[in-house]
Amino acid sequence: MRREGRRKVRSSTMPDSQDGAAVHTAYFDRPPEKLVLEGYRHWTRGVALSSTEPWTRAQLLYRGQLGDEDGEKAIIALHRFVKTLGQCAACPLGVFNAGARFICRDETLVLGLIAGIQHADERAVMFCLEKLCCPNLCDKTALAAGTFALTLKALDQTMLPIPSHVIERILRRAEAGPDDGFTYGTIH
Numbered sequence: 001m002r003r004e005g006r007r008k009v010r011s012s013t014m015p016d017s018q019d020g021a022a023v024h025t026a027y028f029d030r031p032p033e034k035l036v037l038e039g040y041r042h043w044t045r046g047v048a049l050s051s052t053e054p055w056t057r058a059q060l061l062y063r064g065q066l067g068d069e070d071g072e073k074a075i076i077a078l079h080r081f082v083k084t085l086g087q088c089a090a091c092p093l094g095v096f097n098a099g100a101r102f103i104c105r106d107e108t109l110v111l112g113l114i115a116g117i118q119h120a121d122e123r124a125v126m127f128c129l130e131k132l133c134c135p136n137l138c139d140k141t142a143l144a145a146g147t148f149a150l151t152l153k154a155l156d157q158t159m160l161p162i163p164s165h166v167i168e169r170i171l172r173r174a175e176a177g178p179d180d181g182f183t184y185g186t187i188h
Helices: 031-049 053-066 068-088 105-118 122-132 135-154 164-176
Strands: 005-007 183-185
Touching: 031 053, 031 068, 031 105, 031 135, 053 068, 068 135, 105 122, 105 135, 105 164, 122 135, 122 164
Parallel strands: none
Antiparallel strands: 005 183
């Protein structure tokens, strides 16, 4: 397991795509966004720690939100996506613990990728893939992400759109660093 220092996005908000105003943590509490963000966090943590406990938490979240049968379909798609992304990532992936009210660069890109696929926003999808993956592995990641995104969409779990310019603005803000200078470790 490798630990790196990276800056966190200080705010737990996502900018609104229309006017840049903040949409508070309620965004992350919406079922589709929560399934993607918390599912990604749990599953990645389970991989990093070789522990089934975070995977069990992800399964409970998905089954609680979607029911047993649909939850199982979605968790299988999540597993394949996280596994493929881990194999195709350009660098170690950053992730916060489940329930954290912050979002890191890679989590922002994952949310943008899944929302982009669900809304057929090719620009956002390509931006996120290019930032997350090695160039020759983007297609493989896109297929796994597409299966996950469209599985959720088929289950009426469609995220709000996150246009590429919003993703870019969030990443620029994160690169500038939070006012408190706090850094966090990533789990790999």
